[in-house]
Amino acid sequence: MNLSYWEIKNWFTAVDYTIVGSGIVGLHAALRLRERFPNSKILVLEKGPLPQGASTKNAGFACFGSLSEIIDDLKNHTEEEVIALIQKRWSGLQLLRKRLGDAAIDFRPFGGYELFLDNDAEGYEECLRRMPFVNEILKPLFKADVFAKEVDRFNFKGIQEYLIFNPFEGQIDTGNMMQALLKEAVSQNILILNSQTVTAINEKSDGVDVSLGDFNFTTKKVLFATNGFAGGLTKGAVKPARAQVLITEPIPNLDIKGTFHVDRGYYYFRNINDRILFGGARNLDFQGETTTEFGETDIIQNQLEKMLREVILPTTDFTVAHRWSGIMGMGAQKNPIVQQLSNHVYCGVRLGGMGVAIGSMIGAELAELV
Structure with a gap:
């Protein structure tokens, strides 16, 4: 210089x-x-x-963990560690909102949903079975039940009967x-x-x-x-994890509002105005996605489009407007x-x-x- x-x-x-x-x-x-x-x-x-x-x-999720992810964490961490981590995430969201203001970050409390694919009956049943326990351990923090069953009103296809709804989550405008x-x-x-x-x-x-x-x-x-x-x-102790994302062109009369997780959080989508932003599928190629290089791959982008077409927007035509990737930090x-x-x-x-x-x-x- x-x-x-x-x-x-x-x-x-x-x-x-x-x-x-x-x-x-x-x-x-x-x-x-x-x-x-x-x-x-x-x-x-x-x-x-x-x-x-x-x-x-990132996708702009104001979330602190889907039910399946929390149940997964309870298998690898103590109950106290999991609760402490959720508390830190929840407190972090409140700090972000307080510092910048909801209007500035376009915070929208649409709630968070988890859906389960037809081929994940085992994971679905486990979540329904353990939901009362997870609600119980989180009640001191939220003063209410966090997770509840809800009928799918979004016309998704190829999924189990109920979605899991969380009213405490929302979305922000990352930019x-x-x-x-x-x-x-x-x-x-x-x-x-x-x-x-x-x-x-x-x-x-x-x-x-x-x-x-x-x-x-x-x-x-x-x-x-x-x-x-x-x-x-x-x-x-920190390993890079690339996350690939796509966003559609505007979709007329889009009825989907909220943040959505699929497959223990490995897939995630949301509306941003009248578009769908969809990311994930890192679990298709863990080795390839453990990288600090930005970029997109066919195996993941094709799978994202396939799920958009078959599960999320099965009766709606859409066009992909843009694709990108980000680098997260993961560890054991x-x-x-x-x-x-x-x-x-x-x-x-x-x-x-x-x-x-x-x-x-x-x-x-x-x-x-x-």
Whole structure:
């Protein structure tokens, strides 16, 4: 970088906190640091022209876990761990809504649904059987039953008799949410630089040297909020998981409203105005989708179109308008990693595909470590 004196003076001199990643976690960390240290100099570095990863590429689900996903989690985590994780997701959604306002993020409380394919009778029966237990353990948090059976009024095809409805979930406009978050950060005198890739860090006794290609600057602390790209930082505890998505052209008289999960959350769809946004099918090719490369594949895109045609919109013609992908951060455990890595380096990563729900809380927790 060929920088002037002015650029070096205003952006890269006397930096107190450098945050790597300008997504939901990174910006919430910056905002919490501003609250804690009003006079500090906070710099956010982002390798993409817009927040990379998943923050501007997700489906905009204001959700905290489908019934089948929660039942799955109870097989691999303790009851206390599962409840704590759901509480963190729920609290994160409330924090996001409180910080930005429902109008700014276009929050719509249409509820969340889970549907079960005809060939998943076993999973369907298990969910119906265990629903009272899950409702019971979540009642202290929500003060009411979270999940209930509901008759399908959307004319889906090839599914079991009942949907599972959750009235506490909703949807947001991901683009509006990230724009509002960026505006809030700028209004709080947080410096954000895009297209900046951190190529190395070198920790010293009094701070960290940060390399941006052939340019170096010094900061007191570095906070990594790079989620799916944090494998090297965490010695492999975070693995990237690509999520492929498509969206239709507008569909006249579309009656589908809400957020919908299928197959333990591996498929998910929603309306966005009068379009259907549909993503998932990562479980068709776990190995191929464990990547930090953006892109779409035929095996997954064809399956998404097939399910749209046969299950979701069986009597409606549609055209796919656009396709994209995002990179999530997964791991053997669902719990996020929020920790101090060394004297001056910290990270908040592994959001488990729940960044909208949990990102604001993880950002705040990351800032509290400093």
